Amino acid sequence: MSDEILYDRDPRYIPRVAAVHDMCGYGKCSLTAAIPILSAAGCDVCPVPTALFSAHTRYEVFxxxxTTEILDGYLDAWRQENVDLDGVYSGFLGSADQVAIIKRLxxxxxxxxxxxxxxxxxxxxxxxxxxxxxxxAMGTLVDGADALMPNLTEASILTGRDYPGQDIDDAQVDEILGALLAAGAKNVVLKGIDRGDGMIRNYVASASTGVAGKQELAHAKLPFMTHGTGDAFASALCGAVMAGRPLAEAANIAGEFVRHAMESTQYQPNHEERGVSFELNLDELTALTRR
Structure with missing residues (x-):
């Protein structure tokens, strides 16, 4: 068993990360999560907005x-200014053509x-x-991904299988992780396994050790759900990776960050739709830069 370190960070250096996500005016997700969370972890966040929403798609009206037609010119300007990047973090896309934008990066x-x-x-x-x-088109990003972070719905789409529900056993976990590694992912974080025992489990596997070396990370499940936890988790995981933490440790940090943020969220109005309120917990990520 090993825990992959994906980024060796100089503590004096602030890494630049392109966040290729949509922007929602209302609803805590995508860039409205990625920018503050990665910034708290000591990253210089460079947004690449893939779409503009008035609110996220869980709302009845949005x-x-x-933004596909503007993105090539947007990146051309970066090249003219010699912008450099240490990471490309991609999420929600507005169209299939935007996969080419990520591959350009x-x-x-x-x-x-x-x-x-x-x-x-x-x-x-x-x-x-x-x-x-x-x-x-999204599936073509699996091959070569340093860290692939699907939930079970997304993992099912990527591997061409029926959605199995959230309660899957270890053999099913191994099958999904193995298929994603076989498709070319270097490391996989499979999110959101719920076996009804009060815990949410995530699994981390690396191509270097295979499915046999997978690590299980379990977090206490709260008695309510809210929108945006996946984006908060992925952003916190990326922030911890860019802070130099090993991948499984980064995934554990992200899981605990989301759990603590959800504890804060329950006191906020309309939180089921509005999304996870992480602002009071950003200090957990700021602490990653202070070894």
């Missing part, structure tokens, strides 16, 4: 604007970590703006 910044949250759905349901073409 506006949606696909991979080509132009070959030394940057590839941190992939394949945001496509949850609870067995695909998000409203996602098409089969976009899901297939």
């Amino acid at each position: 506006t949606f604007h696909d 991979y080509a132009e910044y070959p030394h940057a970590l590839r941190l992939v949250d394949p945001v496509m759905g949850d609870g067995g349901e695909i998000y409203a703006t996602y098409t089969p073409e976009l899901c297939r």
Whole structure:
């Protein structure tokens, strides 16, 4: 068993991370989570907005604007200014064509970590703006991902299997992790296994040790759900990785950060839709830069 260190951080240096996500005006997710969470972990966050929403898609009414047509010019300007990157963290995409934007970043910044949250759905349901073409395109980001972070819905889409529900046994976990590693992911964090025993489990596996070396991380489950926990988890995990923490440790840090943030969230109005309130817990991530 090993715990992969993906980024060796100089404590005097602030790494730059491109956050390729959508922006929601209302609802705590995507860039409104990634920017403060990664910043708290000591990263310089460089947003690449894939879409603009008035609110996230769990709301009955929302506006949606696909930004694909502006992104090549956006990145051209970065190149002209010699912007450098240490990581590319991708999440929700507005169209299948935006996968080419992520791959452009991979080509132009070959030394940057590839941190992939394949945001496509949850609870067995695909998000409203996602098409089969976009899901297939998202799947091409698996090969070469330094850290792939799917939930069970997304892992099912990526591996071409029926959604099994949240309660899966170790053999099913191994099967899914093995399929994602076989598809080219260097490391996988499989999120959100719920066996009804009061715990939420995440599993970390590396191509270097295989499924046999997987690590289980269990966190106490709170008696309510809220939107945006996946984005908060992935952003905190990426922040901990960029702070130099080994991957399984980073996943554990992220799980505890989300649990503590949810404890704060329950006192906020309309939290089920509004999303996870992490602001009072950002000091947990700021502490990562103070060894």
